[in-house]
Amino acid sequence: MALYRRIPGAIAVITLTNPPVNALSCTVREAIYETVKRATADQEVKAIVLCGANGKFCGGADIKEFSREMRGPPLVPMIDMIEESEKPVVAVIEGVAFGGGLELALGCHYRIAHSGAQVGLTEVTLGLLPAAGGTQRLPRLIGVPAALDIITTGRHVSAQEAVRLGIVDKVTDSSAMEEAIEFAKTVAGEPMGPRRLSLWTAACPEDLDSLLEGALVRIRQRSRGALAPVACVQAVRAAASLPFAQGMKKEQELMAYLFTSGQARAMQYCFFTQRAAARWTTPSGASWENTKARPVRQAAVIGLGTMGKGIAVSLSRAGIPVIAVETEQKRLKAGRKAVNSMLTRESQKRGLAEAHLGSISFTLDLRKLRDTDLVIEAVFEDMALKKQIFSKLSSVCRPDALLCTNTSGLNIDEIASAASRPELVVGTHFFAPAHVMKLLEVVCGPRTSPVAVATAMQLAKRLEKIGVVVGNCSGFVGNRMMRPYTEQAYYLLEEGARPEEVDLVLEEFGFAMGIFRVMDLSGLDVGWRSRKELGLTGPKLPPGTEARSRGGKRYSPLPDILCESGRLGQKTGRGWYLYEKERVATPDPWLQSFLEDYRSRFGIQSRRVGQDEILERCLYSLINEGFRILQEGIAASPEDIDVIYVSGYGWPRHRGGPMFYAWMVGLPKVLDKLEHYHRTHPDIPNLAPSSMLRKLVARGSPPVHQWRALIQQHSSQL
Numbered sequence: 001m002a003l004y005r006r007i008p009g010a011i012a013v014i015t016l017t018n019p020p021v022n023a024l025s026c027t028v029r030e031a032i033y034e035t036v037k038r039a040t041a042d043q044e045v046k047a048i049v050l051c052g053a054n055g056k057f058c059g060g061a062d063i064k065e066f067s068r069e070m071r072g073p074p075l076v077p078m079i080d081m082i083e084e085s086e087k088p089v090v091a092v093i094e095g096v097a098f099g100g101g102l103e104l105a106l107g108c109h110y111r112i113a114h115s116g117a118q119v120g121l122t123e124v125t126l127g128l129l130p131a132a133g134g135t136q137r138l139p140r141l142i143g144v145p146a147a148l149d150i151i152t153t154g155r156h157v158s159a160q161e162a163v164r165l166g167i168v169d170k171v172t173d174s175s176a177m178e179e180a181i182e183f184a185k186t187v188a189g190e191p192m193g194p195r196r197l198s199l200w201t202a203a204c205p206e207d208l209d210s211l212l213e214g215a216l217v218r219i220r221q222r223s224r225g226a227l228a229p230v231a232c233v234q235a236v237r238a239a240a241s242l243p244f245a246q247g248m249k250k251e252q253e254l255m256a257y258l259f260t261s262g263q264a265r266a267m268q269y270c271f272f273t274q275r276a277a278a279r280w281t282t283p284s285g286a287s288w289e290n291t292k293a294r295p296v297r298q299a300a301v302i303g304l305g306t307m308g309k310g311i312a313v314s315l316s317r318a319g320i321p322v323i324a325v326e327t328e329q330k331r332l333k334a335g336r337k338a339v340n341s342m343l344t345r346e347s348q349k350r351g352l353a354e355a356h357l358g359s360i361s362f363t364l365d366l367r368k369l370r371d372t373d374l375v376i377e378a379v380f381e382d383m384a385l386k387k388q389i390f391s392k393l394s395s396v397c398r399p400d401a402l403l404c405t406n407t408s409g410l411n412i413d414e415i416a417s418a419a420s421r422p423e424l425v426v427g428t429h430f431f432a433p434a435h436v437m438k439l440l441e442v443v444c445g446p447r448t449s450p451v452a453v454a455t456a457m458q459l460a461k462r463l464e465k466i467g468v469v470v471g472n473c474s475g476f477v478g479n480r481m482m483r484p485y486t487e488q489a490y491y492l493l494e495e496g497a498r499p500e501e502v503d504l505v506l507e508e509f510g511f512a513m514g515i516f517r518v519m520d521l522s523g524l525d526v527g528w529r530s531r532k533e534l535g536l537t538g539p540k541l542p543p544g545t546e547a548r549s550r551g552g553k554r555y556s557p558l559p560d561i562l563c564e565s566g567r568l569g570q571k572t573g574r575g576w577y578l579y580e581k582e583r584v585a586t587p588d589p590w591l592q593s594f595l596e597d598y599r600s601r602f603g604i605q606s607r608r609v610g611q612d613e614i615l616e617r618c619l620y621s622l623i624n625e626g627f628r629i630l631q632e633g634i635a636a637s638p639e640d641i642d643v644i645y646v647s648g649y650g651w652p653r654h655r656g657g658p659m660f661y662a663w664m665v666g667l668p669k670v671l672d673k674l675e676h677y678h679r680t681h682p683d684i685p686n687l688a689p690s691s692m693l694r695k696l697v698a699r700g701s702p703p704v705h706q707w708r709a710l711i712q713q714h715s716s717q718l
């Protein structure tokens with residue numbers, strides 16, 4: 001609703017009241033209409049102040065209403081009505097003014113913000129564009145270039161920047177409300193015509209076309225295939241070139257197109273699932289409701305390799321004092337130098353005062369950890385070494401200290417078996433670079449206690465990461481699903497495709513990088529090491545093993561052969577591509593002839609592999625593994641899998657995540673295609689459709705949010 005009150009000085013105050021973010025729901029819009037009409041009709045009222053309850057102006061349109069039938073008064077005429085008011089309307093921006101919230105404020109004649117407030121036209125992050133006049137009013141207010149940036153990125157703009165750009169008229173460190181009331185009194189009675197943005201012309205650079213073209217290039221690089229940012233550019237072009245009324249018409253047309261696109265639905269799904277994952281409930285019933293996280297006042301990181309350094313920086317940035325441990329003086333010195341320079345860069349970039357950083361001390365002595373609340377071990381992926389460390393930690397640390405292992409796939413239960421209190425052992429799978437990447441897989445072993453999970457999830461929040469609780473299995477959720485996906489990519493090369501063809505298809509789907517470019521970036525030796533560990537190649541491989549088969553299943557030795565010949569990716573200048581200029585991947589003629597030789601050596605008839613087949617085999621095998629993960633209870637819900645993929649594996653947000661995408665494509669189609677590919681390749685068991693997928697198809701392919709109820713509770717590993 002919106003509350004109305006009259007205060008001395010002939011001011012009407014209208015307060016949007018719809019916790020938690022004062023979203024513009026049907027009821028709120030109705031109330032705004034009514035209260036603005038009342039204020040304009042009241043002879044005693046000379047000016048109107050519009051604010052939000054609980055220190056937040058407005059989080060925009062009510063996103064939940066987008067999936068229902070639209071009811072109530074629309075936003076556009078409501079904002080027009082405010083702008084047309086002869087009495088000045090002053091918006092008080094505290095907390096946030098996002099999306100429709102900022103559009104509402106742009107319809108007001110003045111905007112006064114608190115210094116801690118943020119504004120933004122965030123619709124593009126939901127697969128939409130600002131469709132309550134934002135694409136037309138903002139360019140008129142601050143000029144086309146600045147508005148284009150804000151509208152196409154959806155970024156949050158600080159109050160300081162907002163006043164510099166002219167989005168708000170004034171910023172105050174004290175009460176924005178009091179400031180606005182005093183200000184409203186001074187402008188009461190003035191003509192409002194000059195304050196109506198719809199009457200302004202947008203300041204436009206001479207080279208408008210090249211500005212817009214440049215924006216489209218950046219959009220293609222950042223989010224290839226996403227419709228919303230492109231529509232935003234078109235809407236801003238309309239603001240620059242058309243009268244307001246025609247620009248508004250264009251805005252509405254573009255919105256209608258986006259609104260009914262699957263992309264908007266996918267991105268709104270991402271918005272809600274990310275928040276649902278943070279709420280953390282497991283099928284076994286553990287949740288925030290019944291479990292209290294232990295406070296973390298001091299933490300330790302063991303190992304200052306790439307991951308350990310990033311984790312130490314993350315902890316410090318969250319204001320948590322850290323003890324960093326290494327085994328040798330030389331490594332400790334190098335680690336300290338690297339961490340300190342990372343922190344300096346971080347604080348310069350983010351404008352963090354040193355006082356807000358947690359202190360970091362460096363030591364070779366594990367006994368210094370006796371008072372820490374939480375330890376994150378981040379040494380190499382070596383089970384024996386990790387077990388040795390956990391055994392030592394058990395004797396050194398406090399009995400209630402949480403012991404975390406940063407591993408990308410080792411068995412948490414086995415690591416916990418070396419600790420005296422396995423219930424306090426939890427996996428924390430950070431992603432590289434750990435101080436940048438948002439995802440944290442919180443891995444529960446069979447003995448991990450709810451308190452340990454809650455503490456790790458609370459830590460994720462403090463580190464501003466997206467924590468997702470997963471069960472213990474090789475590769476957990478994310479890496480486990482990557483395996484069949486990567487394997488399909490190798491098989492496609494064996495059958496006739498080229499790395500650049502596979503990558504192009506995946507990049508057109510929306511991944512920032514295709515799988516072969518990703519492998520070159522992270523180093524082919526990472527997978528090689530783990531295949532050697534598993535005895536799939538290298539010295540542990542039994543003599544006489546067939547080159548292209550392991551345990552009766554198809555196997556591709558292609559990546560092993562590349563590694564053996566020293567092609568480890570970008571770091572050696574050669575991998576699946578050639579890197580003559582640093583980081584620039586070019587197709588390598590050597591690889592092409594190597595693949596031809598390989599095919600003829602193994603009698604493989606090379607064929608043209610179509611784009612559909614590339615996409616379907618790569619994605620559906622990954623999705624199929626997702627269904628197996630659900631069936632085994634390794635993930636609590638399909639939404640959790642999708643959050644992991646969107647926030648940690650570059651799955652395009654406008655495709656919602658693998659499980660959501662499967663549902664959008666149609667589960668019967670996914671099943672049908674998997675059956676087809678499995679018939680064609682019976683030696684690839686990953687292509688055999690999982691029983692969970694069959695079950696969902698048999699039940700009529702219910703929407704994703706209903707799958708959780710169908711997952712057998714008793715199989716849950718969580």
Ligand SMILES: CC(C)(COP(=O)(O)OP(=O)(O)OC[C@H]1O[C@@H](n2cnc3c(N)ncnc32)[C@H](O)[C@@H]1OP(=O)(O)O)[C@@H](O)C(=O)NCCC(=O)NCCSC(=O)C[C@@H](O)CCCCCCCCCCCCC(=O)O
Binds near residue numbers: 064101130255259276
């Ligand atoms: C605001 C935040 C920054 C707050 O962050 P914080 O961390 O404090 O809290 P949470 O993020 O956890 O949120 C708390 C709680 O609130 C829920 N929530 C947040 N925002 C909204 C919202 N806008 N609507 C509904 N619910 C919201 C959130 O889910 C949490 O709930 P939970 O149950 O999980 O506790 C942060 O929340 C944030 O960033 N929010 C999103 C801000 C945003 O992006 N706003 C833009 C919204 S879209 C918009 O405004 C569109 C406008 O341009 C209006 C367009 C007009 C529409 C007209 C439609 C015409 C369609 C025509 C189609 C015709 C088709 C045809 O022809 O048929």
